[in-house]
Amino acid sequence: MIVVTGGAGFIGSNIVSRLCAEDRRDVVVCDRLEDANLGKWRNLAKSAIADFWQPEELFAQLERHADRISAVVHMGAISSTTEVDADLILRTNFSLSRDLWDWCALHGTRLIYASSAATYGDGTAGFEDDDALEAISRLAPLNAYGYSKKLFDQYAVREAARDHAPKQWAGLKFFNVYGPNEGHKGGMKSVIAQIWPKVVAGEPVSLFRSHHPDYADGGQLRDFVFVDDVVDIIDWLLCTPGVSGIFNAGSGQARSFLDLAHATFAAAGRDPAVTYIDMPEVIRDRYQYFTEARMDRIRALGFGGQSTPLEEGIRRYVQDFLMQADPYR
Numbered sequence: 001m002i003v004v005t006g007g008a009g010f011i012g013s014n015i016v017s018r019l020c021a022e023d024r025r026d027v028v029v030c031d032r033l034e035d036a037n038l039g040k041w042r043n044l045a046k047s048a049i050a051d052f053w054q055p056e057e058l059f060a061q062l063e064r065h066a067d068r069i070s071a072v073v074h075m076g077a078i079s080s081t082t083e084v085d086a087d088l089i090l091r092t093n094f095s096l097s098r099d100l101w102d103w104c105a106l107h108g109t110r111l112i113y114a115s116s117a118a119t120y121g122d123g124t125a126g127f128e129d130d131d132a133l134e135a136i137s138r139l140a141p142l143n144a145y146g147y148s149k150k151l152f153d154q155y156a157v158r159e160a161a162r163d164h165a166p167k168q169w170a171g172l173k174f175f176n177v178y179g180p181n182e183g184h185k186g187g188m189k190s191v192i193a194q195i196w197p198k199v200v201a202g203e204p205v206s207l208f209r210s211h212h213p214d215y216a217d218g219g220q221l222r223d224f225v226f227v228d229d230v231v232d233i234i235d236w237l238l239c240t241p242g243v244s245g246i247f248n249a250g251s252g253q254a255r256s257f258l259d260l261a262h263a264t265f266a267a268a269g270r271d272p273a274v275t276y277i278d279m280p281e282v283i284r285d286r287y288q289y290f291t292e293a294r295m296d297r298i299r300a301l302g303f304g305g306q307s308t309p310l311e312e313g314i315r316r317y318v319q320d321f322l323m324q325a326d327p328y329r
Contacts, residue, residue, distance in 0.1 A: 001026040001050065001068040002238070005058070005100075006076030008033055010182040011114070011174065013043035014227045015073055015234055017329050022235075026050035026068075030058050031076065040184040042328045062103055071110040071168075071238060074100055078145065079116075080188055086144040093148035098155055104166035105159070112237055115153050115171040115246060117223070117291055118146030127223075128294050129173060131246035133157045142286040153246055160244070168241045172233060175250035175293050178313070179227030180321040180329040190224075191257060192264050192314060196322050199264050204273040207257050212289050217276045218258035221290045223250040226313030232305040233298065243301050250293025251307045263311045267318035 002019060006012040007029030019027045030053040033041045044052075053061045055076070062069065078092045097113060104111040120127055121140040128135075136154050141147045153171055160169065178190035185193075195205040207218040215221070230249045237243060258274065265272040279287060295307070308316075321327045 001028060001065060002071045003028045003030060003069055004073045005030045007031050008040050008043050009075060010185060011177060011227060012075035013181045014231050014329060016047050018231050018235060020047040030055060038184045043181040066107050069109050072100060072104055074113040077114055089144045089148050094151050097152045105164050108167050110168040111166040112170045112234055115173045116149040117173050117175045119150040123288055123290055127292055129246055129248040129297055131157055169244050170237050171246040172249040174230060175223035175225050175291055177225050177227050177230055179317050191260055195264060199268050202270055204275045205261055206275050206277045208279040209276045211279055211284050215289050219256045221254035221256055223254055223291045223293045224260060224310055225251040226308040229308055236303050247298040248293035248295055252293050252295040254290060254292040255310050263314040267315040
């Protein structure tokens with residue numbers, strides 16, 4: 001049995017889909033489905049999951065099935081970088097993760113969890129996934145979400161050094177992930193999903209003007225990674241129990257928002273039409289103009305998955321999902 005927390009969410013449901021398709025394991029989802037009209041439940045509708053647990057019953061169910069659970073894939077988190085309730089963020093992103101770590105360590109259960117590229121802050125210290133405690137401690141996240149992920153990374157590394165760790169553990173620093181099953185995320189959807197209604201309507205889309213002299217309007221750079229690629233990493237880790245540590249999960253290549261917009265228009269068979277708007281002042285002083293994952297460490301350990309080029313990933317996302325009457329995986 002594999003338990004996927006946050007399994008009805010964006011990345012979580014794609015993990016669940018892959019694991020169910022492989023038909024090698026009983027896959028259990030722990031999540032909240034919330035407002036049925038948002039369609040989050042549809043993220044799971046095509047996956048033959050073995051059970052569904054409410055978050056409030058997670059640890060009771062873990063104890064009930066302890067002898068059957070081989071791994072916990074912990075994707076459950078508050079992922080909004082604009083959430084203002086820091087106590088809620090810490091309870092959800094740190095305290096729950098800490099308790100899951102301790103449970104898995106006690107029961108000899110493997111744990112793969114979601115860290116975040118938000119731990120890198122403005123990127124001036126680089127994007128090297130060095131998981132030494134000193135290196136993690138030097139990072140300076142720009143928001144409470146990033147801080148919560150850094151705090152748990154510190155906890156994981158510290159406890160592993162004390163021999164109090166799951167028999168396999170891995171934290172993944174997700175960069176800008178895009179792909180199917182993100183429709184419920186509102187303002188936290190990928191830019192592709194956010195501009196899609198205008199693209200399909202043949203209307204101009206708006207990108208942020210640059211407020212940095214080194215970057216043109218729309219030239220801000222991000223590591224955009226197709227969700228299938230990060231699921232490949234998780235699947236590889238589940239099949240490679242000897243690998244533990246904190247690793248980047250990105251494409252390894254920074255691309256501009258303008259590239260992304262043009263690729264979305266091209267996938268829809270339309271001519272690009274882009275306008276620019278001022279970036280809100282509230283985020284200007286903590287805006288990341290560049291992110292790019294270093295993928296050397298996990299590849300050196302044997303991960304051989306290919307990174308889907310941006311144009312191909314967007315084409316698959318648009319044509320196989322967004323353009324379909326049923327856009328869910």
